[in-house]
Amino acid sequence: MTLLMDTDVIASEPNAHGYAEFTLGxxxxxxxxxxxxxxxxxxxxxxxxxAFLRAMQxxxxxxxFYGIVNFDGVVGTVNHYGxxxxxxGRYNDAYRKAEMDHVENFQSxxxxxxxxxxxxxxxxxxxxxxxxxxxxxxAFGDKNGSNLAAVTRRRVASRRMVSCxxxxxxxxxxxxxxxxxxxxxxxxxxxxxxxPGFESEVKAYNLFAYLSRSDVTWNPSVVSVCKDSLYCPTxxxxxxxxxxxxxxxxxxxxxxxxxxxxxxxRDTGAARTRVVMKPGDVASMPANIRHQGYAxxxxxxxxxxxADGALPELYATGKLPSHPVDF
Amino acid sequence: MPTYVTRFGxxxxxxxxGVEIIDDDPKRYTFSNIFDVAAHSRPYEKxxxxxxxxxxxxxxRAEGDSDWRRTAHDEFALVMDGEVEVILHxxxxxxxxxxxxxxxxxxxxxxxxxxMGRVVARRGHxxxxxxxxxxxxxxxxxxxxxxxxxxxxxxxxRWGEICQTH
Numbered sequence: 001m002t003l004l005m006d007t008d009v010i011a012s013e014p015n016a017h018g019y020a021e022f023t024l025g026x027x028x029x030x031x032x033x034x035x036x037x038x039x040x041x042x043x044x045x046x047x048x049x050x051a052f053l054r055a056m057q058x059x060x061x062x063x064x065f066y067g068i069v070n071f072d073g074v075v076g077t078v079n080h081y082g083x084x085x086x087x088x089g090r091y092n093d094a095y096r097k098a099e100m101d102h103v104e105n106f107q108s109x110x111x112x113x114x115x116x117x118x119x120x121x122x123x124x125x126x127x128x129x130x131x132x133x134x135x136x137x138x139a140f141g142d143k144n145g146s147n148l149a150a151v152t153r154r155r156v157a158s159r160r161m162v163s164c165x166x167x168x169x170x171x172x173x174x175x176x177x178x179x180x181x182x183x184x185x186x187x188x189x190x191x192x193x194x195x196p197g198f199e200s201e202v203k204a205y206n207l208f209a210y211l212s213r214s215d216v217t218w219n220p221s222v223v224s225v226c227k228d229s230l231y232c233p234t235x236x237x238x239x240x241x242x243x244x245x246x247x248x249x250x251x252x253x254x255x256x257x258x259x260x261x262x263x264x265x266r267d268t269g270a271a272r273t274r275v276v277m278k279p280g281d282v283a284s285m286p287a288n289i290r291h292q293g294y295a296x297x298x299x300x301x302x303x304x305x306x307a308d309g310a311l312p313e314l315y316a317t318g319k320l321p322s323h324p325v326d327f
Numbered sequence: 328m329p330t331y332v333t334r335f336g337x338x339x340x341x342x343x344x345g346v347e348i349i350d351d352d353p354k355r356y357t358f359s360n361i362f363d364v365a366a367h368s369r370p371y372e373k374x375x376x377x378x379x380x381x382x383x384x385x386x387x388r389a390e391g392d393s394d395w396r397r398t399a400h401d402e403f404a405l406v407m408d409g410e411v412e413v414i415l416h417x418x419x420x421x422x423x424x425x426x427x428x429x430x431x432x433x434x435x436x437x438x439x440x441x442x443m444g445r446v447v448a449r450r451g452h453x454x455x456x457x458x459x460x461x462x463x464x465x466x467x468x469x470x471x472x473x474x475x476x477x478x479x480x481x482x483x484x485r486w487g488e489i490c491q492t493h
Contacts, residue, residue, distance in 0.1 A: 160401065160455070161401075161403060161453065161455050162453075164455065180331070181331040181333070182331075182333055183330075183331065184331070184332060184333050185333050185451075186449075186450075186451070188449065189452075190446055190447060190448040190449065190452040190454065191445075191446065191447040191448075192444070192446050193444050193445045193446070194443065194444035195441070195442050195443055195444050198415075198417070198443040198444050201415075201443060201455070201457040201460070202415055202443050202444035202445075202446065202455075202457075203454070203455040204413075204446045204448055204452055204453060204454040204455065205452065205453060206451050206452050206453075207405060207451055207452065207453045208335075208450070208451025208452075209451065212333075223453070224403040224453065224455075224475060225401070226382065226400065226401055226402060226403065226475050226476060226477065227382075227400065227477070228382070229379070229382035229475060229476075229477070231403070231475055249379055250379075251377045251379060251384070253361070253377070253384070253473070254344075255335070256333050256334060256335050257333060257334050258334075258344070263351075270350065271349045271350065272349055272350055272351040273346050273347060273348050273349055273350075273351050273353075273356065274346075274347040274349070275344070275345075275346050275347070275356060275358070276344035276345055276346075276347065277344045278334075278336070278341075278342050278343060278344040278360075279334055279335050279336035279341065279342075279362075280336035280341050280343075280360045280361040280362040280363070280407065281343060281344050281358065281359075281360050281361075282357070282358070282359050282360065282361060282376045282377055282384070283346070283356050283357065283358045284355070284356055284357040284377070285356075286355050286356070297331060298331075304377060304379065304384065304475075305379075306379040306380055306382055308380065311380075322355075323354070323355040323357070324357060324377075324378050324379060325357050325378055325484075325486055327354065327484075327486035327487045327490065
């Protein structure tokens with residue numbers, strides 16, 4: 001039996017494990033105690049339920065992000081900023097050669113509604129897909145409640161700078177206690193001494209203290225804006241739950257601790273490099289690669305993005321080189 | 328419960344990671360280290376460590392007094408090491424940068440506009456350098472800033488010196 005959750009979401013009655021099954025175009029999704037199963041006309045795939053939910057959480061929260069969000073080496077989405085491709089095997093050389101790959105394009109709001117429905121229904125009360133594995137309960141088992149507060153967190157997006165008037169405000173003990181792995185991060189504030197009349201423009205805050213209080217991992221959030229130049233720092237622990245395929249150059253600045261990046265060809269998955277980043281290191285990620293990070297200890301990473309909407313087309317058509325600088 | 332130690336870098340103590348090539352050119356990753364760049368810079372040189380079209384990240388060694396600079400758009404200074412004082416003045420109309428100016432440019436004299444205020448920032452502190460302001464940095468001891476801005480006439484490019492090439 002098919003149940004319409006709203007005008008765009010096609011979901012079944014609960015299956016034997018208590019979870020709805022979802023249909024989007026010719027894709028079908030179902031989960032049981034441990035796994036998520038994805039079917040499309042030319043193939044099928046299985047993922048661990050926790051990995052699938054962590055990936056889907058980022059895809060939904062980031063509104064499909066910049067470029068490609070690979071849930072793993074087979075399934076993912078491509079953001080066309082208004083529409084979104086849902087694909088299986090499209091960026092996997094073996095699936096392409098076997099002609100098992102499949103792509104469908106959806107209006108962004110339609111695919112997002114289905115993904116939100118899946119995330120809400122398949123996330124049990126014990127599981128927070130944004131938390132590190134040490135800081136959340138299990139994703140597994142039969143349907144057991146829900147965790148809507150966790151899966152519908154508001155994304156932080158400063159318009160000028162955190163702490164400015166009418167903008168994102170500082171984090172406090174009341175709402176954001178210091179993370180256990182950042183207990184030693186100084187919480188001091190800068191001395192800010194505005195003259196009368198300039199209180200709204202003489203502004204400074206402790207970014208590192210702000211990040212030490214983040215309750216999520218692998219979730220870039222805008223903290224300062226210079227036209228299209230966005231500082232999107234994030235705190236990282238364990239493994240980036242997606243493999244991010246770039247549609248533009250992005251940059252990483254390692255603010256604390258260490259992250260190891262596995263970098264692959266964006267379209268085939270062939271290995272390109274490993275990038276080991278330590279405090280103060282800066283690296284660009286070219287526009288034709290995909291990357292996945294590994295953080296042994298919670299780390300502060302500054303992701304630097306250029307939000308210019310013309311860039312994907314310029315890179316895709318070869319009008320811009322895939323790397324940022326020639327020297 | 329384990330005790331975790333958060334590692335930051337500094338001018339005196341930094342360790343670079345690197346690009347381990349499997350099948351690519353390391354220059355495509357433009358890999359450098361802010362502290363390494365600042366350690367080899369003169370005070371207040373604006374050395375690009377990141378470039379995304381017209382936008383840049385500049386690593387700046389703060390030491391002593393900087394020149395007065397002026398900007399027509401917001402910039403953001405993040406202290407990566409040490410302590411830096413920032414003095415801000417509102418630009419008077421005849422001090423505004425020429426139309427179309429990107430990044431910051433030298434003012435060349437003491438600002439004529441009213442004083443806006445003062446910030447003293449230490450490691451991890453981010454300071455807004457607001458549009459239509461003049462600013463000057465002061466650091467008693469060598470410190471390191473990372474500036475979010477747009478490339479300007481004083482942005483220095485030393486990719487061949489600062490980046491991993493093999």
